[in-house]
Amino acid sequence: MTNVIDEIFELFARYGSGGYGEDISIERHMLQSATMAESLGAPEKIVVAALLHDIGHFLPAAGEVSVHKGRDIEHAGLGAAWLSRAFDEDVTAPIALHVRAKRYLCAVEPGYFEQLSDASRLSLAVQGGVMSVDETEAFAKEPAFEAALIVRRCDDRGKEVSTQTQDLESYRGLLTASLHQRN
Template sequence: MTALAPLTDAELTALIDGLAGLPYGGEAVDQRTHALQTAWLATDAGADDELVVAAALHDIGRARPVRAEHPGLPHELAGAAFARRRLGGRAAWVIAQHVPAKRYLVATDPAYHALLSPVSVASLKAQGGPMDEHEAARFAAHPLAADAVALRRWDDAAKDPTGPLLPIPALLSAHARCVAARMG
């Protein structure tokens, strides 16, 4: 296995700032606002640093440099490939599973579908619709399933153009603590 090459502060900032103005599929926010709002929601919920960083980067597979590196992959898989090299296995798995988590929640939480935006309802069809019973059981059995479900719920809520955003310095601090813990 290749050693992780942690993101520098400049790289992480450039990735997040590179999402500014990038449309978010018809939602009222751009990709940068969505990323920082998802991270703020994770922080507000008391998530650990690694999950906060994963929340900020859950859609990084849509960023130009990541798309260029992983052409043709769905954004969650491109993001996971990026995260595996730069953040670690947990972040990669949670990023890869934030789309399946939507399918899981639609299948298992009767109130969840009503929370989805029209854009998210439309993308659900392309993503395979609700999980069947076997898929849902397999997903739920994974030790990180709760993290993916939490990320999915923050993702769904992070579409408010006037909502709070995690400041970049707070994201950089969370990332630095993750790197220090891995090195520790």
């Protein structure tokens, strides 16, 4: 069986240089998100979640990054499901929830929507729009609620053209250490 870490590296190598509606490649975006999580002092599992949060865009069902063509390909759930064979919920749940976290923050945090990138504002509508009050109350009860908000804020801030990061290789040890025990 192919090692999941090798598969992650292959996905980044194959699709990471692609755009996704922002000014930087999706690989740089994910690396910047991980760097942001580290700079916030987030737990290692959240750093891994930030690093892998958009991996759903790389998976075969996605084919190509399509959310900005008006179709949300459910990359959050897709990525979390794919990763769940190798990583536990500390990693996968914030990934699964990171789009809902945007919809939540748009509903509860004044000024949040305005600071989103153009692409992220554009995708909000196809992702379900701003949460209703009922939806925010339900979302706040999710076990991974706090972790999802951290990953979301790292996602939002990881889109800087001028910011340099470590490469993916530098995270190999952390990724390997974060695999759940049956791997």
